[in-house]
Amino acid sequence: MAAIFEATCTAPVNIAVVKYWGKRDTSLILPTNSSLSVTLSQDQLHSKTSIRASADFSTDRLWLNGHEESIEKNKRLVACLRETRALRASLEAENAALPKLSGLKIHICSENNFPTAAGLASSASGYACLVYTLSKLFELPLNASDLSVVARQGSGSACRSLFGGFVAWEMGEKADGSDSRAVQIAPETHWPDLQAMICVVSDEKKGTSSTEGMQLTVKTSALLQHRIKDVVPKRMDDMIAAIHAKDFPKFAELTMQDSNQFHAVCLDTYPPIFYINDISRAVIRIITEYNKDGVKAAYTFDAGPNAVIYAPKENMAEIYSILSHYFPGAAFDDSLNLVKENPQTIAAGLP
Ligand code: DP6
Numbered sequence: 001m002a003a004i005f006e007a008t009c010t011a012p013v014n015i016a017v018v019k020y021w022g023k024r025d026t027s028l029i030l031p032t033n034s035s036l037s038v039t040l041s042q043d044q045l046h047s048k049t050s051i052r053a054s055a056d057f058s059t060d061r062l063w064l065n066g067h068e069e070s071i072e073k074n075k076r077l078v079a080c081l082r083e084t085r086a087l088r089a090s091l092e093a094e095n096a097a098l099p100k101l102s103g104l105k106i107h108i109c110s111e112n113n114f115p116t117a118a119g120l121a122s123s124a125s126g127y128a129c130l131v132y133t134l135s136k137l138f139e140l141p142l143n144a145s146d147l148s149v150v151a152r153q154g155s156g157s158a159c160r161s162l163f164g165g166f167v168a169w170e171m172g173e174k175a176d177g178s179d180s181r182a183v184q185i186a187p188e189t190h191w192p193d194l195q196a197m198i199c200v201v202s203d204e205k206k207g208t209s210s211t212e213g214m215q216l217t218v219k220t221s222a223l224l225q226h227r228i229k230d231v232v233p234k235r236m237d238d239m240i241a242a243i244h245a246k247d248f249p250k251f252a253e254l255t256m257q258d259s260n261q262f263h264a265v266c267l268d269t270y271p272p273i274f275y276i277n278d279i280s281r282a283v284i285r286i287i288t289e290y291n292k293d294g295v296k297a298a299y300t301f302d303a304g305p306n307a308v309i310y311a312p313k314e315n316m317a318e319i320y321s322i323l324s325h326y327f328p329g330a331a332f333d334d335s336l337n338l339v340k341e342n343p344q345t346i347a348a349g350l351p
Helices: 075-094 122-137 144-151 156-162 210-220 222-245 248-268 278-290 313-326
Strands: 004-012 014-018 023-025 035-039 046-054 061-064 067-069 105-112 166-170 181-186 194-200 298-301 307-312 337-341
Touching: 004 122, 004 156, 014 156, 014 222, 014 248, 014 298, 023 210, 035 156, 035 222, 046 122, 075 122, 075 144, 105 122, 122 144, 122 156, 144 156, 144 181, 156 166, 156 181, 166 222, 181 222, 194 313, 210 248, 222 248, 248 298, 248 307, 278 298, 278 307, 278 313, 307 313
Parallel strands: 061 105
Antiparallel strands: 004 046, 014 035, 035 166, 046 105, 061 067, 166 181, 194 307, 194 337, 298 307
């Protein structure tokens, strides 16, 4: 039996507070605007990936949440493999003593401990984990920002999951995408008082994928052009300043405004895309009412109906009890499971 080389890693989920929506290059995954997210702790939500390489394997194979999936049909996965193998091949060319891993077939086994494709950023943690695990297997001497350029080609939002804390994806300008990468704005230790709560409104797979939805928006929405040019550049600066100053009311206001505008842009798409539902809208109304005398919580929604609530730690118990009051079955009913999350802890195994 030939030698087996193996690496296993986990990677966290990130939830954007300035949303990425739209690509200017769909194969390299270059965005139409910069974005910013908070990386959640891996304690409750993460992807875990094991990769083995061996001369005994005759094809590349992938198992996702226990089911075998085709690799060849998945252009993005093929791109991540091609990029990391090429980097390994150049290391091997420089150092003849290194085992020739770049030519070996691999078996990839990946799982999420939360619903896949329900607007809970599974592609973000999934591709961050794939690329990070490949970099460990191939012993690539790259930092997290360099790896983010590869992870971005798996799924745009994945580039931000290579860091803990507060992370910007700078859209970049170059046609080859080398400057479209993630950078850490502040580490996970910066704002220990900030917490996130995830309200699982539905764990069903979403109707319109982010990938399809955002390109329909790019094609048809005039509001997106306004967002890209007139709104996001200033909002990125304001958000970075609010995070550095740990100014929760400002952070919350910007987060809610950006979520609202993202869903307005979805409605402006033709035909329109609806990600939030009646329960999501009820959560928005409850948080708005709760904030009436001062901003104490922020909601945000990605490409699905599930709410993520950001708030200072001291408000979380109150928010939980208010939401449980309006959704009394929540603690017992799968229609609204509330999961408390702490966004400060960086993934073990990530740089
Ligand atoms: C609404 O990263 O899933 O969550 O690059 O096509 O894989 P692809 O899209 P994806 O889109 C995420 C969209 C979002 C906003 C965000 O995370 O910034």
